[in-house]
Amino acid sequence: MLIALFASLALQPPIPTEAPEIVAALTQDVVEIREDFSGTELIIFGATSGLTLEDEIVVVLRGPDQDIRVMEKRRNFGIWMNSAPAEFTQVPSYYAIASSRPIELIADSAALARYNIGLDHLLRTAQPNEIGTMSGLEQVDGSAPRELPPMDQDDLETLAPYREAIMRTATRDALFAEASTGVEILNGGLFVAHMALPPRTPIGEYTAEFYLFRNGRAVDSSVSPMEVRKAGLERIIYEFAHQAPIMYGLFCVALAVLFGWGANAIFSRRG
Amino acid sequence: MQIYLPIAEMSVSIFLLLGLGTGVGFLSGMFGVGGGFLMTPMLMFIGIPPAVAVSTEANQIVASSASGALAHWRRQTLDVKMGVLLLVGGTAGSIFGVQLFAILTGLGQIDLIISLSYVGFLGIIGGLMLVESARAVMRRNQPAAPGATTDLRRKRHWIDVLPFKTRFRRSRLYISVIPPIVIGFFVGTLAAIMGVGGGFVMVPAMIYILRMPTNVVVGTSLFQILFVTALTTFLQATQNHTVDIVLAILLIVGGVIGAQFGARAGRHVKAEELRMALALMVLAVCVKLGWDLVVTPADLFSILPVGGEAH
Numbered sequence: 033m034l035i036a037l038f039a040s041l042a043l044q045p046p047i048p049t050e051a052p053e054i055v056a057a058l059t060q061d062v063v064e065i066r067e068d069f070s071g072t073e074l075i076i077f078g079a080t081s082g083l084t085l086e087d088e089i090v091v092v093l094r095g096p097d098q099d100i101r102v103m104e105k106r107r108n109f110g111i112w113m114n115s116a117p118a119e120f121t122q123v124p125s126y127y128a129i130a131s132s133r134p135i136e137l138i139a140d141s142a143a144l145a146r147y148n149i150g151l152d153h154l155l156r157t158a159q160p161n162e163i164g165t166m167s168g169l170e171q172v173d174g175s176a177p178r179e180l181p182p183m184d185q186d187d188l189e190t191l192a193p194y195r196e197a198i199m200r201t202a203t204r205d206a207l208f209a210e211a212s213t214g215v216e217i218l219n220g221g222l223f224v225a226h227m228a229l230p231p232r233t234p235i236g237e238y239t240a241e242f243y244l245f246r247n248g249r250a251v252d253s254s255v256s257p258m259e260v261r262k263a264g265l266e267r268i269i270y271e272f273a274h275q276a277p278i279m280y281g282l283f284c285v286a287l288a289v290l291f292g293w294g295a296n297a298i299f300s301r302r303g
Numbered sequence: 304m305q306i307y308l309p310i311a312e313m314s315v316s317i318f319l320l321l322g323l324g325t326g327v328g329f330l331s332g333m334f335g336v337g338g339g340f341l342m343t344p345m346l347m348f349i350g351i352p353p354a355v356a357v358s359t360e361a362n363q364i365v366a367s368s369a370s371g372a373l374a375h376w377r378r379q380t381l382d383v384k385m386g387v388l389l390l391v392g393g394t395a396g397s398i399f400g401v402q403l404f405a406i407l408t409g410l411g412q413i414d415l416i417i418s419l420s421y422v423g424f425l426g427i428i429g430g431l432m433l434v435e436s437a438r439a440v441m442r443r444n445q446p447a448a449p450g451a452t453t454d455l456r457r458k459r460h461w462i463d464v465l466p467f468k469t470r471f472r473r474s475r476l477y478i479s480v481i482p483p484i485v486i487g488f489f490v491g492t493l494a495a496i497m498g499v500g501g502g503f504v505m506v507p508a509m510i511y512i513l514r515m516p517t518n519v520v521v522g523t524s525l526f527q528i529l530f531v532t533a534l535t536t537f538l539q540a541t542q543n544h545t546v547d548i549v550l551a552i553l554l555i556v557g558g559v560i561g562a563q564f565g566a567r568a569g570r571h572v573k574a575e576e577l578r579m580a581l582a583l584m585v586l587a588v589c590v591k592l593g594w595d596l597v598v599t600p601a602d603l604f605s606i607l608p609v610g611g612e613a614h
Contacts (some may be wrong), residue, residue: 067549070305070314103411105603111419111596114411114605197604231314265598266309270387273310273544279539284362284548285533288555295559301378 052082053253054089054244056225061256063229064263071206071233076225080244083221087251088131088138090243091215091225092149095126095207095260096236102194118194120155125234126207127154130214130225137262147250151208157197175224206230228276310547311355317360317553319349324363324380324557327335331367331558332565333572334506334521334581339364340421340588342554355547357404357498358539361532362551364500367558368529372564375522382473388480389487389505393531396491403508404496411607415596422593424498429585435511436579443575474515474523482513491531495538500528502586516573529560581600 050205056078061073076091099121103114132196144150202208207230215225238258243250262270273280307314323345339360346356375381407413463477484507490501505524509515510605515523540546569577 065307067307068305069307073458099591101411101607103605103607105600105605112600112603114471117411138556143553194604197602198606200602201604201606231307232312262309266307269309269548273540273546273548277541278546280548281537284540284546284551285365285536287548288362288365288536288551289529291531291552291559292366292371293373295366295416295563296370296373299563301373 044152052080052087052246054078054080054242054252054254055238056091056242056254058240058256058257061258063232063233063237063258063260064202065260065266066262066264067266069231069266071231072229073226074229076227076231076240078223078225078242079201080221080223083244084246085267086246087215087221088133088245089215089225090129090131090135090149090250091227092125092241092243093128093130093227094124094239094241094256095234096124096238097122098125098234099123100198102197104193104212118191120194120198125236126229126238127151127202128209128211128227130211130227132213132215132217132223135210138245139250143248143250145194147253149243151199151210154208155198161218205232207232207234229260233260234263258264306553307548308351308550309548310359310545311351311550313350315351316350320550320553321557324554325550325561326557328367328558328561329563329565329568331502332371332562332567333569334502334565334577334591338367339494340497340503340560340585341426341446343417343498343586344421346550351550352545353417354408354543355550355613357417357496358536358543358545359547359550359554360498361494361535361539362546362548363498363554364528364532364559365536366551366555367562368500368525368532370559370562371566372522372525372529374563375525378522379473380519381522381526381527382471382515384469385474385476385483385509385513385519386523387516388483388596389523389527390492390530392484392487392489393494393501393527394487394534395489396488396493397495397531398491398538399488400492400495401535401542403492405543409497411605414605417497418592418596422463422589422596424493424504425589426593428580431511431585432578433583436575436582439575440579441578444451471515474513474519475600476513476515479512485528486512488530490527491535494528494531495535500532503581504527506581541585545614564580582597 054161056076057079059075063074074093078089080087080089100123101117101119103117105112108115108117129135135144141152175296199208206228208229211226214227215223217223220297233256238260238261240256240258242256243255244252261267272283304317305314306317306320324343325344327338327345330341341573342363343360346360348352351359372381404413432612465481467480468477469480470477486505490505490508493499493504495502502524505527506520509520509524510517535548572580
């Protein structure tokens, strides 16, 4: 069916006056994590209509959001302690961008911010109140409690190292990634995007967003859902541990005792 | 070959885990310690979340201590009465420790508390054992002052004045039941917080505080550790969902094999030298962890999930 779709699109000559459109199909909308999972590559095919030479394609794959707390180590009495926590809400557990050109050449920062594209625009919602009170940093407006604080310059500066820390950690585990050549534009308005899912790929509901950029503006976009889930034995064990924790706990202990007894029986017979 | 761990939610080399299990199992069989004080920091070092490392390590120690305790049971080097008393304290300590662990995880300070506990206990115990065993070795090599050892043994000790005395036939002791219960509680708490069986605290406590004969110390310690870690595993599995059975099985398979060879190797070494080697190993881990606390960390920031849960 997909091939038929491609074929019909390929036959259409690209006419600049036609309303630009982007559609995509995931080769797999469920990624299964089994016991031998050590990362995988996701290949996404898509088609556009009305594609011109100066058009660019951006694909964003976003994992389930999570709330995280970042703490800075400070030296107290000679030892390094976690202190000055700051909380970041709705941070994607996985975030990858693939584009047909380096993203900064496709659109300027303001435009990317408007569409919420790019690592720079990810970590916007922090709670600077907490960092102000707990770190001993001077608070901007100590008396008045701020409701959903607008990001003023001080907060941005204070939180900058925290953002960098999140970026550093996630990039190291390949959970945040930017591939400036991850999208390949083929003939006839077709494209293919390659995204890497690392060994630590989190479980949950993902969204794949597709953008067609022209002159620094997104002229069309579409979204496809995707799911990453445990499968096979991994899924059985995970569900066992979470749905029947008492049985699971007893099972773990019993198995360990059995192993210990078995080893002893084998070795004492021989010795 | 990589294997995906369902609870830790990451994939790790299967041979790395088997190798770690065997190596630590060998030491554990040799010294009669669970080996948790080596394994838990190593698991964290390879990237296993601390909560999963601590809980799963408790599960592994169940297997290695069951294997070891059975071996000692056959050789009749296990004081069941003493073990049961230690266990009474240990059960309470384990329940207390699991609660404390959850609170500290929520505060984001669990790593620091784990490291500080390690440095403190390993430092004190390793130091004391090293001094004592070095003296014992020197005494044996120059038997000039034969009266010294027996005097020390016979001297009245503060534990001799405590009430509720009872006889421990296999240990050839007549002492109060209070010290074993208190020691058990203390070790149970450590087991839950530090992901250790507590053998490295228990063995010296039994030798130097309870003054049990060295030959029953290891078996009795393993007996108590077996039950305390079984309880800890169960509590961590039900309360925190942090026991990874796949990780545990890999460590167990390596561990039980290593422990059997270790126990054999240990029989050919003199008790004083065994204690001295254990002391040196304990001090080495202590120095390493202490150094990590003081030296400027590579990354000043740590990232934790809100609410402290691993999921």
